Amino acid sequence: MVKFLDLKKINERYKKEINESFNRFIDSGWYILGKEVKLFEEEFANYCNTKYCIGVGNGLEALHLILRGYNIGIGDEVIVPSNTYIATWLAVSYAGAKIIPVEPDMDTYNIDAEKIERKITKQTKAILVVHLYGNSCEMEKINEIGIKHGIKIIEDAAQAHGAEVNGEKVGSLGDAAGFSFYPGKNLGALGDAGAITTNDSVLADKIYCLRNYGSQVKYINKYKGFNSRLDEVQASILRVKLKNLDKENFVRQEIANKYINNIENDSIVLPRPSIDNSKSHVWHQFVIRTDKRDLFQKYLKNQGIETMIHYPIPPHKQEAYQEIMNENLPISEKIHREVVSLPINPVLSKEEINYIIDIVNSY
Numbered sequence: 001m002v003k004f005l006d007l008k009k010i011n012e013r014y015k016k017e018i019n020e021s022f023n024r025f026i027d028s029g030w031y032i033l034g035k036e037v038k039l040f041e042e043e044f045a046n047y048c049n050t051k052y053c054i055g056v057g058n059g060l061e062a063l064h065l066i067l068r069g070y071n072i073g074i075g076d077e078v079i080v081p082s083n084t085y086i087a088t089w090l091a092v093s094y095a096g097a098k099i100i101p102v103e104p105d106m107d108t109y110n111i112d113a114e115k116i117e118r119k120i121t122k123q124t125k126a127i128l129v130v131h132l133y134g135n136s137c138e139m140e141k142i143n144e145i146g147i148k149h150g151i152k153i154i155e156d157a158a159q160a161h162g163a164e165v166n167g168e169k170v171g172s173l174g175d176a177a178g179f180s181f182y183p184g185k186n187l188g189a190l191g192d193a194g195a196i197t198t199n200d201s202v203l204a205d206k207i208y209c210l211r212n213y214g215s216q217v218k219y220i221n222k223y224k225g226f227n228s229r230l231d232e233v234q235a236s237i238l239r240v241k242l243k244n245l246d247k248e249n250f251v252r253q254e255i256a257n258k259y260i261n262n263i264e265n266d267s268i269v270l271p272r273p274s275i276d277n278s279k280s281h282v283w284h285q286f287v288i289r290t291d292k293r294d295l296f297q298k299y300l301k302n303q304g305i306e307t308m309i310h311y312p313i314p315p316h317k318q319e320a321y322q323e324i325m326n327e328n329l330p331i332s333e334k335i336h337r338e339v340v341s342l343p344i345n346p347v348l349s350k351e352e353i354n355y356i357i358d359i360v361n362s363y
Contacts, residue, residue, distance in 0.1 A: 002343055002352045004306035007183055009347045011190065014240050018190075021236035031232055033212065040235040041195070043242060047162075048171035050197040052204035055230025056211050059158040059180025062194040063091035063128065065228065066154055066176045069206045072097050076125040081111040082316060082332040084130045088156050089315045091178075092128065099324070100124070101316060103331045108274040109133065109287070109339075113141040120145075126152040131160035131170055133310070134186065134252075134284035135274050139165055139173040146174075154178070157197075159284040161187040162249045165275055171197040181238055186252070186284055187245050189234040251346040252283040255353055259286055259342065262357045267292070269338075285310050288360075289338040296340060296363060303359045308341045 011018070021036070028034060037055050045053035056062050072078065073096040080088055082101035092099050100119050105112040109132050116127060127146060129137045139153075146153040153174035157163075161179065163170040171177040181193035198204055206223070209216050214225025260270055269289040273281040287310060290296045297307050314332045316324050342356060 002305045002348075002356060004308050004341070004343050005184055005345055006347060007188075010188075010345065013347075014237075017240045018237055021240055022233060025232050025236050028232075033229055034232050036232045036235040036239065037230050040230070040239050040242075043239060044195060045197060047242060047245075048169045048177075048197045050172045051199045051201065052197065054196045054204060054207045054211060055235060056194045056196060056207075057228040057230065058192040058194040059156075059178055059182065060087045060091055060094075060194075061211075061226070061228040062178030062180070062196045063088065063154070063156060064094045065207050065210050065226070066178055066196055066198075066203070067091060067095035067097065067126070068210055069176075069203045070126065070152055072125045072152075075123065077121060077123040079116060079119055079124060079127045081128075081130050081132070082314060082327075082329045083109055083111075083335055084132060084156070084315065085158075085311055086315045086318060086320070087158070087180075088128060088130055089321065097125070098123070099321075101324070101327060101329060101332075103329055104132075104335065105274070106331055106335070107272060108135055109271070109335060110135055110137045110274050111142075113138045113145070116142065116145055117149075120149055120151070124149065124151055126154050128154045128156060129174070130156040130158075131163060133271070133287050134160045134163060134282040135271070136160060136163045136165050136170055136173075136277075136280040138274055143174065152176075158182075158194075159185065160282055161185065162245050162279075163282045164279040165277065172199070175200060176203055181234065186249060186282055187238065187241055189237050191231070191234055193230055193234040193238065194228075195230065248346040249279075249282045252344055253278065253281070255344050255348060256281070256283040256286055258353055259344075259357065263288075263360050265361050265363060267296075267363065268360065283344055285341045286344040287339050287341050289335070290340060291338055293338055293340055299363050300359060305356055305359055306343065309339060310341050311336060311339075 214223035
């Protein structure tokens, strides 16, 4: 069986260094917001080429805290992709703002920059873009819109650690960015973890407080804050794995190129980057489309290949969002009906990659 994602095999390569980091954590005697978090924040900020990185509990909370930090809430509108994982929408809902969905580009699955401006109103306070599947959005166009209308550009970079646009890392391309380090991500912890990157000193100072009960000085609470702190253990593990992120992204890019250059099947629609740049897509997922998805998945399963669907139901069709369930979003609905993710991760063998290609071609 070719597993879709073998986290045990991925993390076994770091077992010695992870054990050392855990022992270092135990021996420190400081278990919340200690040295490991501070060092990871410095290292990840440097990696993303931003002034600040604030470690938080997970990716959803990273986006939520950015919105709170910018005082976006009740009465405000936030433009979001209609084609995304529900966490992007939930962050806006948590802040109390109104979700304004924009359809994706059918070729790239990312928010269609050409459709954003027509959705902007006097209540629009931010555009929350998602670099879906590791594919960088058209940030130059989107930033121009933000500047023109005086609204914030927030990156949901949960799937795009290390992606670059014109030599600049995702996470530094807008006013602020939220990252998830869920175990299956390109940079994955061994549990929930997240971070915010920004060059905005005012925002950073506020989020340092918001993540810790609204306090930077113990027992002095400046804001009605939250408990959303990156764990010391997870920070130490992320420090170990960050050193190899670019190398592992390169392996993903090589696998994706091999798929694109060798899969030849008229019933399969292959993905393509939004931007013509070899580093703009870090291939968190390799997502193809087929109008007979159930048959395709069953065929691959019978041939010993695991696949996944990212994602089977669009946010506006979830019971949680009944109030906008009747929104007319046909492009997103078509994408969600047809997408299938093939295995793509740094521990796939050449034999497994070639086997996947042969089986997909024979479908």
